[in-house]
Amino acid sequence: xxxxxxxxxxxxxxxxxxxxxxxxxxxxxxxxxxxxxxxxxxxxxxxxxxxxxxxxxxxxxxxxxxxxxxxxxxxxxxxxxxxxxxxxxxxxxxxxxxxxxxxxxxxxxxxxxxxxxxxxxxxxxxxxxxxxxxxxxxxxxxxxxxxxxxxxxxxxxxxxxxxxxxxxxxxxxxxxxxxxxxxxxxxxxxxxxxxxxxxxxxxxxxxxxxxxxxxxxxxxxxxxxxxxxxxx
Numbered sequence: 001x002x003x004x005x006x007x008x009x010x011x012x013x014x015x016x017x018x019x020x021x022x023x024x025x026x027x028x029x030x031x032x033x034x035x036x037x038x039x040x041x042x043x044x045x046x047x048x049x050x051x052x053x054x055x056x057x058x059x060x061x062x063x064x065x066x067x068x069x070x071x072x073x074x075x076x077x078x079x080x081x082x083x084x085x086x087x088x089x090x091x092x093x094x095x096x097x098x099x100x101x102x103x104x105x106x107x108x109x110x111x112x113x114x115x116x117x118x119x120x121x122x123x124x125x126x127x128x129x130x131x132x133x134x135x136x137x138x139x140x141x142x143x144x145x146x147x148x149x150x151x152x153x154x155x156x157x158x159x160x161x162x163x164x165x166x167x168x169x170x171x172x173x174x175x176x177x178x179x180x181x182x183x184x185x186x187x188x189x190x191x192x193x194x195x196x197x198x199x200x201x202x203x204x205x206x207x208x209x210x211x212x213x214x215x216x217x218x219x220x221x222x223x224x225x226x227x228x229x230x231x232x
Contacts, residue, residue: 001043001044001045001046001105001111001113001114001165002038002043002044002045002046002114002115002116002158002161002162002165003045003046003047003048003101003113003114003115003116003132004045004046004047004048004115004116004161005047005048005049005115005116005117005118005119005122006047006049006051006056006059006060007049007051007118008027008118008138008140008141009027009116009117009118009138009154009157010026010027010028010047010059010060010063010065010154011024011025011026011027011059011062011063012025012026012027012141012207013025014143014204015140015141015142015143018059018213019213020055020213020214020215021212021213021215022212022213023208023209023211023212024058024059024062024063024209024211024212024213025204025207025208025209026063026064026207026209027141027151027152027154027207028154028155028207029202029206029207031064031068032154032155032158033155034154034155034158034159034162035065035068035158037159037162038068038158038162039068041162041166043162043165043166044070044071045068045069045070046069046070046071046072046073046101046105047060047069047071047072047073047074048073048098048101048115049072049073049074049075050074050075050078050096050098051074051075052074052075052076053072053073053074053075053076053077054074055074055213056072056074057072058211058213058214059213060072062209062211063209071104071105073101073104073105075096077100077104078096078097078098078100078101079096097125098122098125098126098131099125099126099129099131100131101131102131111165111167112133112134112164112165112167112171113131113132113133113134113165114132114133114134114135114136114161114164114165114171115131115132115134115135115136116135116136116138116157116158116161117135117136117137117138118137118138118139118140119137120137120186123135123137123186124186127185127186133164133171133185134164134171134172134185134186134187135185135186135187136157136160136161136186136187136189137186137187137188137189138152138157138189139151139152139188139189139190139191140191143204146203146204146205147194147201147202147203147204148194148201148202148203148204148207149193149194150191150192150193151191151192151194151202152189152190152191152192153189153192156189157189160187160189171185172185172186172187
């Protein structure tokens with residue numbers, strides 16, 4: 001199965017996480033064809049995010065991917081799993097953790113699990129925990145005014161994950177010769193610079209959805225966010 005983060009992988013706000021009241025942008029122009037290949041092969045795609053599930057579904061609807069995603073695992077459920085693990089270890093957690101996401105998947109784990117993420121720390125944590133078999137790390141998205149200065153090909157990220165899941169591309173393993181040794185099972189996707197080496201120029205208007213993220217209903221997650229913001 002394929003797991004995928006949301007912020008700065010499928011959606012962005014000019015290279016930042018999409019915050020409440022801020023515009024929602026896609027990270028792609030047109031539906032990535034890989035979604036068709038993945039659906040035809042019946043490989044499930046699950047969103048794993050630290051946003052609430054209501055927020056994540058808003059974003060998925062705005063970027064036109066609702067029909068291509070099998071489920072959303074958000075902070076609503078990850079928060080409680082993180083807190084329970086903290087109680088078990090007698091240690092207060094500092095952040096909601098994604099490592100517990102597989103507990104909430106209805107599909108039995110019958111093959112490789114590959115996660116697409118924009119933060120190396122999250123992938124390392126999931127790899128160490130055994131939640132995933134491999135990770136794909138996408139580079140940052142950067143803007144220069146209204147022009148995209150640096151980004152990545154979402155379709156390539158999806159196809160790479162798909163190839164590892166179905167077994168046509170080997171899952172990276174640690175190696176003494178270097179390679180993936182320091183990345184410990186991560187593939188780092190190369191960045192692209194529009195206007196260079198045949199990469200078409202892209203503007204923010206081409207990625208805009210015309211929608212903003214609405215405030216979610218009151219929840220323990222939103223309460224914790226407000227508390228953290230007040231405490232700095």
